[in-house]
Amino acid sequence: xxxxxxxxxxxxxxxxxxxxxxxxxxxxxxxxxxxxxxxxxxxxxxxxxxxxxxxxxxxxxxxxxxxxxxxxxxxxxxxxxxxxxxxxxxxxxxxxxxxxxxxxxxxxxxxxxxxxxxxxxxxxxxxxxxxxxxxxxxxxx
Amino acid sequence: xxxxxxxxxxxxxxxxxxxxxxxxxxxxxxxxxxxxxxxxxxxxxxxxxxxxxxxxxxxxxxxxxxxxxxxxxxxxxxxxxxxxxxxxxxxxxxxxxxxxxxxxxxxxxxxxxxxxxxxxxxxxxxxxxxxxxxxxxxxxxxxxxxxxxxxxxxxxxxxxxxxxxxxxxxxxxxxxxxxxxxxxxxxxxxxxxxxxxxx
Numbered sequence: 001x002x003x004x005x006x007x008x009x010x011x012x013x014x015x016x017x018x019x020x021x022x023x024x025x026x027x028x029x030x031x032x033x034x035x036x037x038x039x040x041x042x043x044x045x046x047x048x049x050x051x052x053x054x055x056x057x058x059x060x061x062x063x064x065x066x067x068x069x070x071x072x073x074x075x076x077x078x079x080x081x082x083x084x085x086x087x088x089x090x091x092x093x094x095x096x097x098x099x100x101x102x103x104x105x106x107x108x109x110x111x112x113x114x115x116x117x118x119x120x121x122x123x124x125x126x127x128x129x130x131x132x133x134x135x136x137x138x139x140x141x
Numbered sequence: 142x143x144x145x146x147x148x149x150x151x152x153x154x155x156x157x158x159x160x161x162x163x164x165x166x167x168x169x170x171x172x173x174x175x176x177x178x179x180x181x182x183x184x185x186x187x188x189x190x191x192x193x194x195x196x197x198x199x200x201x202x203x204x205x206x207x208x209x210x211x212x213x214x215x216x217x218x219x220x221x222x223x224x225x226x227x228x229x230x231x232x233x234x235x236x237x238x239x240x241x242x243x244x245x246x247x248x249x250x251x252x253x254x255x256x257x258x259x260x261x262x263x264x265x266x267x268x269x270x271x272x273x274x275x276x277x278x279x280x281x282x283x284x285x286x287x288x289x290x291x292x293x294x295x296x297x298x299x300x301x302x303x304x305x306x307x308x309x310x311x312x313x314x315x316x317x318x319x320x321x322x323x324x325x326x327x328x329x330x331x332x333x334x335x336x337x338x339x340x
Binding site: 006010087092102109113130 | 149153276283312314317
């Protein structure tokens with residue numbers, strides 16, 4: 001049984017192909033956050049462009065609502081492979097919606113990262129493991 | 142002990158900086174030095190959020206938006222100070238002068254003033270934890286004043302981290318050591334970039 005695995009990094013760094021190689025999942029196993037329906041993420045094997053899912057479906061929610069979403073996602077789909085762009089590393093925008101979007105991606109991912117088995121960051125196609133918890137059988141994945 | 146903590150929006154850097162301050166204080170006095178102006182964009186919401194995060198942890202809050210070297214040494218000595226954050230302090234000093242143009246000379250003056258404040262806190266307090274912001278990677282070419290501000294932040298972050306005993310970038314709540322520590326999970330997975338459709 002796989003556990004939650006988050007792959008983050010800047011845009012166009014090879015995160016998706018990295019995710020496929022690390023997990024063995026084919027591209028078709030990933031839904032796309034740019035177009036996925038709200039409920040789709042709760043039973044998908046993987047999602048790419050998770051930041052765009054947050055932008056479309058969650059921006060404007062308050063922190064409690066974001067946490068409730070993340071909690072539900074983790075409970076209903078604990079083995080999700082989640083690929084997301086890091087979007088919070090710029091000047092905090094004046095526009096409240098743009099600000100809320102960046103904040104929402106950060107909050108949801110921080111909540112999920114605490115529970116995820118593994119978190120990697122990809123730069124120039126090279127992944128660095130930021131977090132790897134021992135799996136329940138004591139093997140490292 | 143000086144520890145610097147950087148990160149993007151919503152990265153969990155504040156929560157990590159608080160934990161670090163509580164750990165360093167080891168039961169000693171904790172001061173939260175708030176530099177944000179109360180009337181900024183989303184300021185009230187941020188203040189509410191950070192207050193809730195800190196509540197029950199034993200921090201005494203001091204609000205001072207600039208000239209931190211005016212703080213009474215008596216209150217700093219023997220304390221662990223959490224400075225939140227360096228970017229607000231720099232903005233208050235840099236943009237607070239009121240002039241129309243905020244150019245190179247203003248930037249250099251602001252840099253010197255902020256470094257003097259940092260040095261003062263570092264010398265007086267037992268421990269100093271400095272929160273700063275990763276704001277350098279959105280690829281946007283801003284107008285001159287903002288570009289000078291970004292350059293100022295880059296210089297301040299670098300100067301603070303250079304003197305720090307430990308410097309971290311927080312990514313989704315995970316502290317990634319930039320210096321003075323090793324990542325618990327540190328390992329690198331080499332993967333060729335071979336997918337033109339990749340994200």
